[in-house]
Amino acid sequence: MPHAIILRHHGAPEMLRLEEIAVGAPGPGEIRLRQTAIGVNFHDCYVRSGLYRTLSLPGIPGIEGAGVVEAVGPGVAGFAPGDRVAYVTAQYGCYASERVLPASLALKLPDGVSELLAASVLLKGLTAGMLVRDVHPVRPGETVLVQAAAGGVGRLLCQWAAHLGATVIGTAGSPAKAAIARAAGCAHVILYREEDFVARVMQVTGGRGVAVAYDSVGRDTFDGSLECLALRGHLVNFGQSSGPVAPFAIPRLSARSNSLTRPMLFHYTAERPALEAMAAALFGVLASGAVRADPGRTLPLAEAAEAHRLLESRAAEAPLVLVP
Ligand SMILES: NC(=O)c1ccc[n+]([C@@H]2O[C@H](COP(=O)([O-])OP(=O)(O)OC[C@H]3O[C@@H](n4cnc5c(N)ncnc54)[C@H](OP(=O)(O)O)[C@@H]3O)[C@@H](O)[C@H]2O)c1
Numbered sequence: 464m465p466h467a468i469i470l471r472h473h474g475a476p477e478m479l480r481l482e483e484i485a486v487g488a489p490g491p492g493e494i495r496l497r498q499t500a501i502g503v504n505f506h507d508c509y510v511r512s513g514l515y516r517t518l519s520l521p522g523i524p525g526i527e528g529a530g531v532v533e534a535v536g537p538g539v540a541g542f543a544p545g546d547r548v549a550y551v552t553a554q555y556g557c558y559a560s561e562r563v564l565p566a567s568l569a570l571k572l573p574d575g576v577s578e579l580l581a582a583s584v585l586l587k588g589l590t591a592g593m594l595v596r597d598v599h600p601v602r603p604g605e606t607v608l609v610q611a612a613a614g615g616v617g618r619l620l621c622q623w624a625a626h627l628g629a630t631v632i633g634t635a636g637s638p639a640k641a642a643i644a645r646a647a648g649c650a651h652v653i654l655y656r657e658e659d660f661v662a663r664v665m666q667v668t669g670g671r672g673v674a675v676a677y678d679s680v681g682r683d684t685f686d687g688s689l690e691c692l693a694l695r696g697h698l699v700n701f702g703q704s705s706g707p708v709a710p711f712a713i714p715r716l717s718a719r720s721n722s723l724t725r726p727m728l729f730h731y732t733a734e735r736p737a738l739e740a741m742a743a744a745l746f747g748v749l750a751s752g753a754v755r756a757d758p759g760r761t762l763p764l765a766e767a768a769e770a771h772r773l774l775e776s777r778a779a780e781a782p783l784v785l786v787p
Pocket of ligand 1: 503587614615635636637640683703727728729774776778
């Protein structure tokens with residue numbers, strides 16, 4: 464019998480409980496998928512806690528999965544039973560052993576990419592690519608700041624920015640994570656729970672500041688990231704792991720002609736050609752070895768609550784993947 468994690472009420476990780484579900488046949492334009500690996504992302508924690516109210520309850524959370532096509536619905540071209548695919552979706556429903564999915568979201572996996580790897584890297588890697596290619600295209604010789612550089616997105620982002628020729632300054636919450644950030648290509652790593660990261664960034668850049676600060680930590684680092692910017696530098700706030708950013712006075716940007724963006728991946732992947740181009744870029748840097756991805760730590764789907772606890776406690780040193 465197919466099963467899934469059903470969220471009935473917002474709250475603590477214990478709200479994530481395994482239940483049996485019914486999965487129908489795929490309709491027009493849809494495929495039915497047997498899922499073999501499900502990515503766990505910070506977004507899932509926001510949905511569970513109720514910070515994001517984007518999943519109707521009761522509902523099945525999760526925005527990233529991989530598996531094997533079992534059946535295709537009428538009118539679906541390009542997919543057949545047995546194909547290995549991965550996907551990201553803003554429509555949720557991923558924490559499940561089986562599901563029906565619009566075929567327009569599915570990406571066929573290249574031979575060198577396992578479903579486990581795909582579920583640990585697709586959403587985070589598409590996000591990293593969006594940040595360094597689309598939101599602020601990184602140029603050779605630029606100095607960039609990456610907050611939470613050892614995180615799931617962070618370590619991919621650092622490698623990709625370094626590959627494009629940037630000098631990467633990363634922040635990390637512990638010496639063990641600093642080692643991960645260094646291995647991901649950071650030329651300088653700052654232990655931001657112990658050191659004043661603004662002062663260190665200014666010291667490293669000779670007082671000039673950075674061309675771009677990629678900040679997914681939010682509340683605790685936003686002001687400091689802004690202070691780290693060079694003239695005409697760009698603050699990219701793409702997450703809020705420490706909490707939402709307080710309301711912001713636009714005139715603060717005029718002090719150094721700075722710019723601020725708040726991108727969301729799903730707005731960049733909304734059109735199929737863009738999604739395919741972004742996935743091709745990601746699979747390209749993985750195949751060339753320019754970006755190395757950790758296949759992640761697996762937990763049974765039934766232990767989704769534990770995965771959320773690990774992510775929220777900052778104790779996860781590898782991307783987390785649920786296996787049905
Ligand atoms: N905008 C988008 O489209 C998009 C897409 C994907 C992800 N994101 C965002 O990117 C961020 C990273 O996602 P991820 O899944 O890769 O998670 P992650 O980076 O693996 O985990 C979050 C990290 O944030 C740091 N952190 C700092 N303060 C924290 C706090 N108070 N509580 C918990 N963590 C804290 C921790 O690293 P240290 O211990 O090193 O401080 C922690 O490991 C999330 O905010 C997520 O929502 C945004």
